[in-house]
Amino acid sequence: MDWKNRDYLKITIIGALIIFALSTIAFVYAYARTMQPASAFSVSAEGKAVMVPDTAKFTFTVLTQGGTDPVKLQKENTTKVNAIIKYLGEQGVDKKDIKTEGYYLNPQYNYGICRTESCPPPKITSYEVRNITAVKTKDFDKAGKLLAGVTEKGANEVSGLDLTVDDKTAIENQAREEAMQKATAKARSLAKAGGFRLGRLLSIDEYAPGSPIPIYGYGMGGGGDTAVSKEIAPAVDIQPGSQDYIVNVTLRYEIR
Numbered sequence: 001m002d003w004k005n006r007d008y009l010k011i012t013i014i015g016a017l018i019i020f021a022l023s024t025i026a027f028v029y030a031y032a033r034t035m036q037p038a039s040a041f042s043v044s045a046e047g048k049a050v051m052v053p054d055t056a057k058f059t060f061t062v063l064t065q066g067g068t069d070p071v072k073l074q075k076e077n078t079t080k081v082n083a084i085i086k087y088l089g090e091q092g093v094d095k096k097d098i099k100t101e102g103y104y105l106n107p108q109y110n111y112g113i114c115r116t117e118s119c120p121p122p123k124i125t126s127y128e129v130r131n132i133t134a135v136k137t138k139d140f141d142k143a144g145k146l147l148a149g150v151t152e153k154g155a156n157e158v159s160g161l162d163l164t165v166d167d168k169t170a171i172e173n174q175a176r177e178e179a180m181q182k183a184t185a186k187a188r189s190l191a192k193a194g195g196f197r198l199g200r201l202l203s204i205d206e207y208a209p210g211s212p213i214p215i216y217g218y219g220m221g222g223g224g225d226t227a228v229s230k231e232i233a234p235a236v237d238i239q240p241g242s243q244d245y246i247v248n249v250t251l252r253y254e255i256r
Contacts, residue, residue, distance in 0.1 A: 039255035040202060043186045044248060047179030049171045051245040053163035056143040057136045059101060060084065060155040065128040070105055077129040080154035087153050088135060091146060097136040104130040138166070140240055163240050172208060175247035179206075183251045191253075199254025208247040 062084070064077040088098055106128050112120035135150075137143055147158055165171060191198040 040199075040252055041187075041190065041255060042250055042252045043183050043190065044250045045179050045182035045186055047175040047177065047182065047247045047249070048244045049174040049178070049247075050242055051165050051168070051171050052242045053165055053240040055136060055138050055164055055166040056140060056161065056240075057134065057164065058143075058147060058161040059132055059134045059159055060150045061133075061157040061159075062131045062154055063128065063156045065108075066126055068124065068126060070107075070127045070129075073127050073129050074105065077131055081131050081133065084150050084153040084155060085133070087149055088146065091142060091149065092139065093135060093137055093146070099134045099136075100131070101134045102130070102132040104128075106130070165245075168245065171245045172247065175208070175245050176206065176249070179247045179249040180251075183249050187251060187253050191255075197256040199256040201251060202254055203252040205250040205252075206247060207249075208245075 062077055062080045064073055064080070067073055085098055089095070107124045108126045108128060109122040110125045111122045114120075135146065137146060147161070151158055187198060
């Protein structure tokens, strides 16, 4: 091998070593940047959007009690529930907006007095059937009438009226955008005041309670058939009002 070829081989080897070293340095630098920085800080901000409810939701319960024949009691309960569902349909409530939340057949026991070490087994004295149904409507003018109407048709209890927004996507986005803008502006202000540069955005945490508006206290209460008044229940005046939908965000930045 002549000197010229030897020199070429040396240059090639040195070049390969330099490329390998530069690649190693670049990899280590990139890996280091992915690790949690030694210096970081967090900022939090709140964004709001006005939420005007467009949906009213409530539940009604038909409770039927008495007798030792559970089949007869179930038929009686089902007849009343079907009459209410028919009424809701006549008032324009879609079938998809009527949902059975719970159905319970419970025996009622009479527990004997233990006069000795052995106690008599409990005896079934009667049964009760409880059928709970959820209703949803977007017609606030009719919501109060529905509350009164289901009671007239045989519901023993009406409760849990919630006024909410059926699809909160647009409201959430609006509140989130405001929160992000405020948090970003706060981070830049802190960096300027602290005399450091704003680094990478390391993480984003969000909290959005977005609770509906509950209204309680409407209903016949109690149980049994005697709980339903024969008088016509007054229609409740439902006012949707408005509330602030709030999104809180926390941004964590690297300090440079």
